[in-house]
Amino acid sequence: MKNSFVYIILCSDSTYYTGVTDNVYKRFEEHQTGKHFGSYTYKRRPLELLYYCEFTDITQAISFEKKIKKWSKAKKTALIEDRFDDLPNLAKKKFNK
Structure with missing residues (x-):
């Protein structure tokens, strides 16, 4: 059985990118070298690479990735910094219309 990883990358513009992969170090290297133009x-x-966690079930990994993508930057930062007690009190990401 192949494990999956959910990861968070800090970009040079101070934004976070969240993804899912079966090989976190290889995937990060692809991001870093610009393998996928656009x-x-x-x-x-x-x-x-600031954070990653491992899953044995790809469906759970994808579900967690989708959940994180909806989070505010403050909530993602709390996860990265292992401030788990803060997570419930931080707002969801707000989208501008």
Whole structure:
């Protein structure tokens, strides 16, 4: 069984990118070298891998990735900094219309 990883990258413009992969270090290297032209991280290099967690079930990994993508930057930062007690009190990401 192949494990999956949810990861958060800090971009050079101080934004976070969240993704899911089966090989976190290989995928980060692809982001860092700009392998996929036009991707979110392509013009935001250099990058820093700040967080990753491992899953044995890809469906759970994808579900967690989708959840994180809706979070505010403050909530993502709390996760990265292991401030788990703060997570419930931080607002969801707000989208401008």
